[in-house]
Amino acid sequence: MGRRPTWTEPELLATVMAVFRRKGFAHTSVRDLEQATGLHPGSLYKAYGNKEGLFTAALAAYNEQVAAHRVRIHLDETDPPLRGLHAFFVSTFDGGEEANPGCLLTNTAVEAPALAGVGRDAVAAGLELIEAGFRRMLERAIAAGDLPPTTPNDQRAAELLALYQGVLVLVRFGTAPAKLAGIVAHALPALLATHTQGEH
Amino acid sequence: MGRRPTWTEPELLATVMAVFRRKGFAHTSVRDLEQATGLHPGSLYKAYGNKEGLFTAALAAYNEQVAAHRVRIHLDETDPPLRGLHAFFVSTFDGGEEANPGCLLTNTAVEAPALAGVGRDAVAAGLELIEAGFRRMLERAIAAGDLPPTTPNDQRAAELLALYQGVLVLVRFGTAPAKLAGIVAHALPALLATHTQGEH
DNA sequence: CGTTTTGTTGAGCACGCGTTCAACAAAGGG
DNA sequence: CCCTTTGTTGAACGCGTGCTCAACAAAACG
Numbered sequence: 205m206g207r208r209p210t211w212t213e214p215e216l217l218a219t220v221m222a223v224f225r226r227k228g229f230a231h232t233s234v235r236d237l238e239q240a241t242g243l244h245p246g247s248l249y250k251a252y253g254n255k256e257g258l259f260t261a262a263l264a265a266y267n268e269q270v271a272a273h274r275v276r277i278h279l280d281e282t283d284p285p286l287r288g289l290h291a292f293f294v295s296t297f298d299g300g301e302e303a304n305p306g307c308l309l310t311n312t313a314v315e316a317p318a319l320a321g322v323g324r325d326a327v328a329a330g331l332e333l334i335e336a337g338f339r340r341m342l343e344r345a346i347a348a349g350d351l352p353p354t355t356p357n358d359q360r361a362a363e364l365l366a367l368y369q370g371v372l373v374l375v376r377f378g379t380a381p382a383k384l385a386g387i388v389a390h391a392l393p394a395l396l397a398t399h400t401q402g403e404h
Numbered sequence: 405m406g407r408r409p410t411w412t413e414p415e416l417l418a419t420v421m422a423v424f425r426r427k428g429f430a431h432t433s434v435r436d437l438e439q440a441t442g443l444h445p446g447s448l449y450k451a452y453g454n455k456e457g458l459f460t461a462a463l464a465a466y467n468e469q470v471a472a473h474r475v476r477i478h479l480d481e482t483d484p485p486l487r488g489l490h491a492f493f494v495s496t497f498d499g500g501e502e503a504n505p506g507c508l509l510t511n512t513a514v515e516a517p518a519l520a521g522v523g524r525d526a527v528a529a530g531l532e533l534i535e536a537g538f539r540r541m542l543e544r545a546i547a548a549g550d551l552p553p554t555t556p557n558d559q560r561a562a563e564l565l566a567l568y569q570g571v572l573v574l575v576r577f578g579t580a581p582a583k584l585a586g587i588v589a590h591a592l593p594a595l596l597a598t599h600t601q602g603e604h
Numbered sequence: 605c606g607t608t609t610t611g612t613t614g615a616g617c618a619c620g621c622g623t624t625c626a627a628c629a630a631a632g633g634g
Numbered sequence: 635c636c637c638t639t640t641g642t643t644g645a646a647c648g649c650g651t652g653c654t655c656a657a658c659a660a661a662a663c664g
Contacts, residue, residue, distance in 0.1 A: 207611050207660050228515055230430030234652060244613055245653070251611085255652065306514070313577035314506070314514040315428055327577065355590070362583060363591040370570025377513035377527065383562060390555065391563040395594050407630050407641050434622060444643050445623070451641085455622065 216241060217265035224262050226305045228315055256320065263326040266308040271330050275337035285345040286396070289338075293368065293388045297375045306376035309334075310369050331365065338364045351396060363395050416441060417465035424462050426505045428515055456520065463526040466508040471530050475537035485545040486596070489538075493568065493588045497575045506576035509534075510569050531565065538564045551596060563595050 211219075223240050224232055234245055234255055241248070252258040274295060282288025297304050309330040316323065338361035345351040374384060411419075423440045424432055434445055434455055441448070452458040474495060482488025497504050509530040516523065538561035545551040574584060 207613095207658090209611065226517075228430070230428070231516075233650075235650085243611095246614075246655075247612055249653065305517070310573055311514050313573055314511050316431075317426075317505070317576050317578065331577075359586060359590060362587050363594070366570035366574060366587050366591065367567055368570065369573040370566035370568065373510055373513055373569040373573060374566060376517050377531075378517065386559060387562050387566050390559060391566065391595060394563070394597060395591060397594060397597060407628090407643095409641065433620075435620085443641095446625075446644075447642055449623065 210242065214265065214269065216243075217262055218269060220258060221262040221265050221269075221308065222305075224259055225266070225308045225311065228311055229259050230315065256323070260322050260326060263308060263312065263323060263330070267326065267330040267333060271307075271309065271333055275334060279337035279341040284348060284350055285341045286350055286392075289341055289345075289364070290388065290392060292337075293371060293392065294385065296368075296372055297381050297384045304375055307369075307372045310372040311376065313369075314373075334368065335361045335365045360396065364392075367391060367395065410442065414465065414469065416443075417462055418469060420458060421462040421465050421469075421508065422505075424459055425466070425508045425511065428511055429459050430515065456523070460522050460526060463508060463512065463523060463530070467526065467530040467533060471507075471509065471533055475534060479537035479541040484548060484550055485541045486550055486592075489541055489545075489564070490588065490592060492537075493571060493592065494585065496568075496572055497581050497584045504575055507569075507572045510572040511576065513569075514573075534568065535561045535565045545596075560596060564592075567591060567595065 219241050220237055223236055227236065234248070237248060237258065238244060248258060252261055274292060278288045278292035278295065279285075280288075282291060296307070309327050312319070312323065312327050313331075319327075339357045342351065342357040342360055346353045346357075371384060371388065374387075419441050420437055423436055427436065434448070437448060437458065438444060448458060452461055474492060478488045478492035478495065479485075480488075482491060496507070509527050512519070512523065512527050513531075519527075539557045542551065542557040542560055546553045546557075571584060571588065574587075
């Protein structure tokens, strides 16, 4: 090769990802990325084509590095499963004030409703990754006897995903962690409680 | 005055608001607004100072026109109250495919975490408007005997707001209305059901 | 050691952005 | 009926944007 890359690709993408995550796609300029990475535009464009390609790669990196990691740690490897679920939610806002830039998937889903195919697919894949994690965790909880199988796991997982996205909106807005903790602590058990479909 | 305004202010802001709501602040150019309103930049800038002023005014208009209206219709004037709550959620996605651009408050909360004071205050005011609507609706439901007062209304309202934001994220992403309907139909009764704080 | 291959450099381009302003046109006031 | 006031016009400006490219430098290869 030529001059040895200053970055390994995952590290580079993690850096780029962090900027997109904090500022959003539109508010991030290529010069922001230059400053964050120390690389000059030619390098970035040679490797990723354009700003959208850079964003797409960062989104994929987010799925692989951040989302999948959180799912594995909290939803797949924590016992009891429902405790892992709680930790999964809390992990979005327990890092102090400025440490929680929200979720790149949530931010992207909201920012670009008409986003081009690849970007949309990446968001869909990320959300499905999380929802599938919820389903696996629910199965473990049922197997452990912590949860009565009164509602299909698909249904419960979809509801958990919706609540999760909502929490992430509030996180990004800057809602106080104490309030978020209260929401999560009560809403998760309530959502999962057995229930003969309520009247309203 | 001079040439009679082509627009009444609320109509103008409703038009501007629709563009911001669909495209987001960053992706909306002043030329987009020119095209949507038929007004030329000088007029817009004379009245609102700059693009952010225009956005702030549109945000206030959203609170007064859209959010407050929905709260009143569904949360304050529908009986039984819990049926109104359901309708409030469903109203975010029952308008067909392209008809539901999501919520300007949600979109703004996500897009601009570091938004300047006024914009942030407007979002906070809008969210509080909705949360207060939830609280009033909960009081009515309890008074009507439809809901046991086992959990403080503040707590319940906060959870409903979180779920609401999550649904709006999914709406904006383009999740199928049938799936959203399933989420809402089951999650709302579950969230409100009486519960001795679950273990997990 | 020459050649190729590959990542890097950084000045620079065209474009669209937010914004301004001098000129104008229609209503109100005395 | 003039003068002021006020909303409108639209060309134009400076700037920051996304992006390009010719030159270059270091590893890989035989």
